[in-house]
Amino acid sequence: MTQQQATETLTFSLNNNEVTVPKGWTVMQAAAREGIKIPHFCWHPGLSIAGVCRFCMVKVEGRPKLEIACNLIATPGMQVTTETEEVKAAHKWALEFHLINHPLDCPICDQAGECSLQDYYMSVGKYKSEMTLKKVLKPKALDVGGDLVLDTERCILCSRCVRFEKEVTKTGALGIFDRGDRAIISIYDDKKISHNYTTNLVDICPVGAFTSKDFRFRKRVWFLKDIDTTCPGCSTGCQVKLYSKPEERRYYRIKPRFSETNGHWMCDEGRHLYAHMNPEKRQRTAFTPKQDNERGSKEQRVRADIRDALAFLKLKMAKYAPSDIALLVSSQLTNEEYKKTFAYFVTFLGVKKVFAWRDSAENIEAFDGLLNRGDKNPNTKGHAASLEAVGLPPVVSKSGFADAMASGAKFFIAIAPENTQGFVSSFDDQLKQLSAAGDVALFTSQAEHAKNPAFDLVVPLKCFGEKSGTFLNAQNMESKLAEKPFFPLNDQVKDLVEITALLQEN
Amino acid sequence: MGNTTDKVKILTAFEGIANSRALATYQNHGGYEALKKALTMAPGDLIEIVKNSGIRGRGGAGFPAGLKWSFVPKAEGQKFLVCNNDEGEPGTFKDRYICELSPHMLIEGMAIAAYAIGAQKAYIYTRCEFYEEIAWLETAIKEAYSAGFLGKNIFGTAFSLEMDHYSGSGAYICGEETGLLSSLEGKKGQPKLKPPFPAVSGYLGKPTVVNNTETLASVPWIINNGADAYRAIGTEKAAGTKLFCISGPVQRPGVYELPLGYSFEKLLYEDAGGMLPGHTLKACIPGGASAPVLLPDELKGLTLDYESIAAKGSMLGSGAVMIIDTNTSMVRLMEIIANFFHHESCGQCTPCREGTGWIANIMHEIVSGHAKEEDVDRLAVIAKNMGGKTICALSDAAAMPTMAIVQKFGDELKAYIRKGKAS
Structure with a gap:
């Protein structure tokens, strides 16, 4: 019975088309689903209805005044139109009211190019402003904590940020102070915002009032290209857009996109997972031990082409019995990479000492109740499943690294995680132990990992923005990296699918 | 019905009576008999009586009070009655007069209303500037408690009612019923998005009726004398008496209780004694600052009721009749x-937030001699686009008088701009 009620529908007319929606839906929800654009600022699908911007005016047949679509519950037979002359005039004036005290400092505003005020001016505005007077001045460039810089002059007081802090983070960290056109958004008594979700405020702010400290003044958004991918920061696997200026091979930011996994939001920790992909952080080429060097010591290494490095690796592996080789693999590869890697090393070569390279102090059960999980690997489940598929125990334990060190192996093929930002234990310690463990082939995307000259066989890897593939998240949901990823740093960096193909080639 | 425009004293019955605020005085004149009577009746019947009496909300909007009560869900549960005593409309000083004359009349009316709608708790919300009125009300509430007219099992019935007093911090917007409820909840005084309406989801999300002081104080008389008696006063569509606050350069400014439909000219020239010597009528704002101004021609033959004033393009509002003489600069006003x-x-709401500031700024420019004549027309355009677009009526309250002044006194404003001083 309750299920029947939940799916009860009704039909009403939207711009002269019959639309059927679940009972209780607003006209705004219906319009959004139908692809009909009703201009709005304060309405956000992930927040409660405020109804304050008064922009989303629509005409309901038989009602004397225009109504706001966001708070208008559809009723059977209701006739709604979104584009009458009266409605258009209302939209135009609503925009004019929003803009009369807006500083129009678009040339120095990071929001320019993705600003609702600009977009709406082009779609429903294009008027000559009636405003001839001085604007109201308000505090600017305020550090309100987290990743946030607040400009109360640009603010249009839509209250999305206030509702986000109240409803999503439940911190209630923001309020609207004073009233009338003196009203400003602010924190309470200099209590700065300090949670892991601050940059969402930058996303939901329809104008440039909240800008990101991390992204501020770094790139005009129209130079950026974006791809749909998955955040590799933890086992939640938030669906995100990754922004890059491909010509620079440089990444600028990550923003969430709506999905069942993460709703509309993502955490600040995940937002920062682009910096490690930038050129200055990257292991750009392979290293091999210095050959034909009379005076040279074992530690000395030279830059090499990745094909030469892989050929060297094959020669080296041939010197060891499979039982002397340990394969140490992070839980940050894609399912496709695991499949190829295990097929080659385990099934083909017969390496049975396979260990998970993880944070040795992790608490994978940790969860902040919103999105962020203690397991800082995006593909723990896929890693385990891939092990099982080649007949190994599906165990990816935090003791994997220590077990590998104690395994008695003489040669370590170590595939490092690209993201160690959230690691609780010291990743440097693990590297130090590894460098002293014996012969090592280190696969990594990070120059920092390979800086110890003791690592004389190093294979450079791609990062997630340069890869396709899938992850299996903590809730057993599969998520995809970009189908068309960004162009890689150079032709030397490879993912494990490509590397195993090269290994099998010759 | 509604045929007498002779004066009846309902709300001002205690004028001229010594110690009128004291419970004993109120009881000596039949006080709390209406409550006693009401408690013998079914709540639904009480709502019917109030509906049939034709009384409309006296706060300004004129919504039928009985109808408002009937919107409250009949189901058991926590419900609230709130008296809107946040009298803030400029020119209005009638609710405070009720507090001064007979606060028990209000408390009795509230107890009856609470019983009718099934509320267990009632609040009086008074503007904080009413220091004395707040003290009088608090004394009266205490007296009513000790006499058993408030508290548990009133008159030995199953009906219990708690009553409290609350004062805001002086914001005009807290006189808007949902702004008042926000304030009462301890939040910033901002009107709430409707729907849902307070009758369904009001104070703390519970069904709530918010009535004006004057409306509630009329209830005991209606219960004592019946709906028909009340309906016999006033006009067909506007029953009962109303307190009018006349101010400006008149001989006897003050509060007058008049039947609705009373002649404006009688109020001005007989009750208020006419204009002060040397002053000539220029215009009148008939219902508080948000009501559009009327010209002397429009005031001729005007009767004071909702429909007649609306027909002239203004509104009865809170009954604040502000007389403007020819010495008054409409620019300054x-x-x-x-x-x-x-x-x-x-x-x-954006149109109100930005529009009210914009209009004020243009007026500053005009007054300081920096404006152009076209700014006067701009005022009307801005005001027009502020109207009917917001959560509450404050935006309209700012827009309506602006449009009327530009329409009727636009030439005076333009002449001021040309000369750089008031014409």
Whole structure:
């Protein structure tokens, strides 16, 4: 019975088309689903209805005044139109009211190019402003904590940020102070915002009032290209857009996109997972031990082409019995990479000492109740499943690294995680132990990992923005990296699918 | 019905009576008999009586009070009655007169209303500037408790009612019923998005009726004398008496209880004694600052009821009749009105937040001699686009007088701009 009620529908007319929606839906929800654009600022699908911007005016047949679509519950037979002359005039004036005290400092505003005020001016505005007077001045460039810089002059007081802090983070960290056109958004008594979700405020702010400290003044958004991918920061696997200026091979930011996994939001920790992909952080080429060097010591290494490095690796592996080789693999590869890697090393070569390279102090059960999980690997489940598929125990334990060190192996093929930002234990310690463990082939995307000259066989890897593939998240949901990823740093960096193909080639 | 425009004293019955605020005085004149009677009746029957009496909300909007009560869900549960005693409309000083004369009349009316709608708790919300009125009300509430007219099992019935007093911090917007409820909840005084309406989801999300002081204070008389008796006063569509506050350069400014439909000219020239010597009528704002101004021609033959004033393009509002004489500069008047609404806009709805500030700014430019004549027309355009677009009526309250002043006194404003001083 309750299920029947939940799916009860009704039909009403939207711009002269019959639309059927679940009972209780607003006209705004219906319009959004139908692809009909009703201009709005304060309405956000992930927040409660405020109804304050008064922009989303629509005409309901038989009602004397225009109504706001966001708070208008559809009723059977209701006739709604979104584009009458009266409605258009209302939209135009609503925009004019929003803009009369807006500083129009678009040339120095990071929001320019993705600003609702600009977009709406082009779609429903294009008027000559009636405003001839001085604007109201308000505090600017305020550090309100987290990743946030607040400009109360640009603010249009839509209250999305206030509702986000109240409803999503439940911190209630923001309020609207004073009233009338003196009203400003602010924190309470200099209590700065300090949670892991601050940059969402930058996303939901329809104008440039909240800008990101991390992204501020770094790139005009129209130079950026974006791809749909998955955040590799933890086992939640938030669906995100990754922004890059491909010509620079440089990444600028990550923003969430709506999905069942993460709703509309993502955490600040995940937002920062682009910096490690930038050129200055990257292991750009392979290293091999210095050959034909009379005076040279074992530690000395030279830059090499990745094909030469892989050929060297094959020669080296041939010197060891499979039982002397340990394969140490992070839980940050894609399912496709695991499949190829295990097929080659385990099934083909017969390496049975396979260990998970993880944070040795992790608490994978940790969860902040919103999105962020203690397991800082995006593909723990896929890693385990891939092990099982080649007949190994599906165990990816935090003791994997220590077990590998104690395994008695003489040669370590170590595939490092690209993201160690959230690691609780010291990743440097693990590297130090590894460098002293014996012969090592280190696969990594990070120059920092390979800086110890003791690592004389190093294979450079791609990062997630340069890869396709899938992850299996903590809730057993599969998520995809970009189908068309960004162009890689150079032709030397490879993912494990490509590397195993090269290994099998010759 | 509604045929007598002879004066009847309902709300001002205690005028001239010594110690009128004391419970003993009130009881000596039949006080709390109406409550006693009401408690013997079914709540639904009480609502019917109030409906049939034709009384409309006296706060300004004129919504039928009985109808408002009937919107409250009949199901058991926590419900609230709130008295809107946040009298803030400029020119209005009638609710405070009720507090001064007979606060028990209000308390009795509230107890009856609470019983009718099934509320267990009632609040009086008074503006904080009413220091004395607050003290009088609190004394009266205490007296009513000790006499058993409030508290548990009133008159030995199953009906219990708690009553409390609360005062805001002086914001005009807290006189808007949902702004008042926000304030009462301890939040910033901002009107709430409707729907849902307070009758369904009001104070703390529970069904709530908010009535004006004058409305509630009329209830005991209606219960004592019956709906028909009340309906016999006033006009067909506007029953009963109303307190009118006449101010400006008149001989006897003050509060007058008059039947609705009373002649404006009788109020001005007989009750208030006419204009002060040397002063000539220029215009009148008939219902508080938000009501459009009327010209002497429009005031001729005007009767004071909702329909007649609406027919002239203005409104009865709170009954604040502000007389404007020819010495008054409409430029200055418009500036004061614009400043008021700019200062009092809560700021949540964009057209009101930005529009009230814009109008005030243009008025400052005009007054300081920096404006152009086209700015006068701009005032009307801005005001027009502020109207009917917001959560509450403050935006309209700012827009309506602006449009009327530009329409009727636009030439005076333009002449001021040309000369750089008041014409």
